[in-house]
Amino acid sequence: MDWEEDTPLILKPKCRPISANILEVAEKEINRLRGYLLKSSNSPVCSNIVMVSKANPFVRICGDYVAINKYIRHGHYPIPRIRSQLDRIQTYSLYADIDFKKDSHWADIIRTIVHHHWGQFQSPFIQEGTPPATGKWMEIVNNIFEEYKDWILLINDNMLILAHTSEELFER
Numbered sequence: 001m002d003w004e005e006d007t008p009l010i011l012k013p014k015c016r017p018i019s020a021n022i023l024e025v026a027e028k029e030i031n032r033l034r035g036y037l038l039k040s041s042n043s044p045v046c047s048n049i050v051m052v053s054k055a056n057p058f059v060r061i062c063g064d065y066v067a068i069n070k071y072i073r074h075g076h077y078p079i080p081r082i083r084s085q086l087d088r089i090q091t092y093s094l095y096a097d098i099d100f101k102k103d104s105h106w107a108d109i110i111r112t113i114v115h116h117h118w119g120q121f122q123s124p125f126i127q128e129g130t131p132p133a134t135g136k137w138m139e140i141v142n143n144i145f146e147e148y149k150d151w152i153l154l155i156n157d158n159m160l161i162l163a164h165t166s167e168e169l170f171e172r
Contacts (some may be wrong), residue, residue, distance in 0.1 A: 001132055003111070007071040009044060015116055016048040016064065026051045026059050030118050033061070038121040046113040046120055063114045065130050077135035085153050092151075092162040094169045100137075100157045148172070 018026050030038070048064040089095060112130060113122045138154050145152050145159075151172060153160040163169035 001111075001130065002073040004071045004073060007111070011045045011067060012115070013046075013048050013067055016050065018051050018116065019053075022051055022053050022059050025057050026061075027118065029059050029061060030116075034121070038123055041113045041120050041122040043111070043113040043120070043122065045111045046115045049114040049116040061114075063112065065112065068111060069131055072131050074131040075135050075139070077139040079135060079138065080155070082155065085155055088153065089160065089162065092164060094163045094166060096161045096169055098159045098161070100141075100159065
């Protein structure tokens with residue numbers, strides 16, 4: 001990420017409380033992620049964590065990067081209009097959806113640390129919620145698959161491979 005020169009060296013907002021009705025599930029999810037993804041951090045710059053309830057018994061963990069986002073220079077890669085992408089999909093009979101979970105492995109993590117009352121953690125991925133995350137990913141993947149743009153669509157972190165027949169889909 002490209003940071004403004006006046007980015008603070010220390011930025012630690014007060015921890016946001018986690019709703020009591022998801023506290024137990026949230027703690028389990030944090031512990032699960034600590035097993036393979038989240039690493040402890042002592043960075044002087046961090047952001048709050050937000051726990052969002054999903055279909056029981058799951059939660060989605062998000063970073064609240066509002067405070068730090070104003071110091072990140074944004075690219076201007078165009079995010080496509082979903083409606084026009086959906087119109088394009090309708091001209092095909094079949095599609096395969098590839099979901100690029102945890103898709104961005106950029107190393108500028110020192111300022112995208114999240115914290116809560118269980119500790120302060122970093123992830124090896126650029127986090128959604130930072131301005132360049134989706135656009136940068138789409139720019140890279142679109143460049144990689146440029147020659148296939150007639151039958152590949154990118155929508156956020158999903159790539160759809162479009163075809164008229166199952167044979168054509170398999171081949172693509």
